[in-house]
Amino acid sequence: MSPQHVASRRSASKYKRGLDPVLGIYHGQIINDRITAVAADLHERGRRWADMFAEEDARAIETLTIETYGESDQEAAVREEQRKEKDRKRIDLITALSRE
CATH class of the missing domain: 1.20.5 (Single alpha-helices involved in coiled-coils or other helix-helix interfaces)
Structure with missing residues (x-):
C-alpha cells in the first residue's frame, strides 16, 4: 500500500494478513490492534x-x-376530548354500517 492510499479496514486487514508470515503472528497482531483501536x-x-x-x-x-413541549394542560385536555369525540363518531358509523 502506498502512503497516499487511504485504506479501508478490510483492505488493511488483508494487507496485515499478508504480512503475518513475514512479521510473525505477534507483530501482525500489533498492526491489527492499531488498525481497529478506538x-x-x-x-x-x-x-x-x-x-x-x-x-x-x-x-x-x-x-x-x-413531557410534551409547547402544549399546556388545558390544550392537552381539549385535544384528548377531540380525539375521544372522533373515536365515538367512528364507532357510531361502524355500528350503523354493520346494521345495514
Missing part, C-alpha cells in the same frame, strides 16, 4: 452519549410522565 477519549464520549439516553428513560419511567 481512541480512548472518543470511546468515553460515546459511552457518555449512550448513557444519557438510559438516564432520560429512567427519569421518564420514574416520574411516569413524558
Whole structure:
C-alpha cells in the first residue's frame, strides 16, 4: 500500500494478513490492534452519549410522565376530548354500517 492510499479496514486487514508470515503472528497482531483501536477519549464520549439516553428513560419511567413541549394542560385536555369525540363518531358509523 502506498502512503497516499487511504485504506479501508478490510483492505488493511488483508494487507496485515499478508504480512503475518513475514512479521510473525505477534507483530501482525500489533498492526491489527492499531488498525481497529478506538481512541480512548472518543470511546468515553460515546459511552457518555449512550448513557444519557438510559438516564432520560429512567427519569421518564420514574416520574411516569413524558413531557410534551409547547402544549399546556388545558390544550392537552381539549385535544384528548377531540380525539375521544372522533373515536365515538367512528364507532357510531361502524355500528350503523354493520346494521345495514
